[in-house]
Amino acid sequence: GENVEQHPSTLSVQEGDSAVIKCTYSDSASNYFPWYKQELGKRPQLIIDIRSNVGEKKDQRIAVTLNKTAKHFSLHITETQPEDSAVYFCAATHPGQNFVFGPGTRLSVLP
Amino acid sequence: EAQVTQNPRYLITVTGKKLTVTCSQNMNHEYMSWYRQDPGLGLRQIYYSMNVEVTDKGDVPEGYKVSRKEKRNFPLILESPSPNQTSLYFCASSFSDTREQFFGPGTRLTVL
Numbered sequence: 001g002e003n004v005e006q007h008p009s010t011l012s013v014q015e016g017d018s019a020v021i022k023c024t025y026s027d028s029a030s031n032y033f034p035w036y037k038q039e040l041g042k043r044p045q046l047i048i049d050i051r052s053n054v055g056e057k058k059d060q061r062i063a064v065t066l067n068k069t070a071k072h073f074s075l076h077i078t079e080t081q082p083e084d085s086a087v088y089f090c091a092a093t094h095p096g097q098n099f100v101f102g103p104g105t106r107l108s109v110l111p
Numbered sequence: 112e113a114q115v116t117q118n119p120r121y122l123i124t125v126t127g128k129k130l131t132v133t134c135s136q137n138m139n140h141e142y143m144s145w146y147r148q149d150p151g152l153g154l155r156q157i158y159y160s161m162n163v164e165v166t167d168k169g170d171v172p173e174g175y176k177v178s179r180k181e182k183r184n185f186p187l188i189l190e191s192p193s194p195n196q197t198s199l200y201f202c203a204s205s206f207s208d209t210r211e212q213f214f215g216p217g218t219r220l221t222v223l
Contacts, residue, residue, distance in 0.1 A: 095207075098156050102153055
């Protein structure tokens with residue numbers, strides 16, 4: 001089955017700097033890669049996703065890149081703000097397969 | 112308001128006492144799923160359902176049961192809870208298994 005690794009487990013950045021979180025997956029059949037943000041005490045919410053037919057997707061300060069050959073994908077947050085502080089989870093799946101999340105990255109944006 | 116609801120939100124129980132956590136969605140989603148969240152382990156899928164009467168095991172199904180008799184409801188059943196099932200549980204729903212999942216508020220379960 002699918003296995004998703006995520007690094008780093010914790011990340012601290014200064015406000016205004018960029019943050020990058022990387023994930024690797026094991027199942028080459030996986031073709032859907034979402035990123036969820038979970039603020040303290042809240043439920044996870046989707047922030048961006050990418051499918052295997054594209055290499056990059058951007059939404060304002062957030063971007064995701066996918067390298068299918070190397071089986072890894074990354075979340076990039078630019079101009080970080082205090083409200084970006086949260087736990088971020090990557091995931092990988094394909095139709096009919098169970099949904100597998102990475103273990104999470106706790107991002108702290110320091111003022 | 113479009114939402115996923117779970118009940119109860121908090122539950123403390125004892126080993127072996129059967130319990131059910133309910134999950135309901137009003138978005139006409141076909142896909143529903145249960146996850147447990149434990150520190151350092153992220154979200155792990157317990158069971159999922161692609162449609163009514165169709166359920167499949169996720170990564171950690173042992174000790175759990177589910178049913179999907181109606182499209183909107185997907186209850187999680189612990190027939191004989193044990194302390195290692197103490198966790199935060201989330202229900203989620205989506206139009207499909209490769210679309211955005213909408214999560215419920217979570218159920219914090221403690222098994223003594």
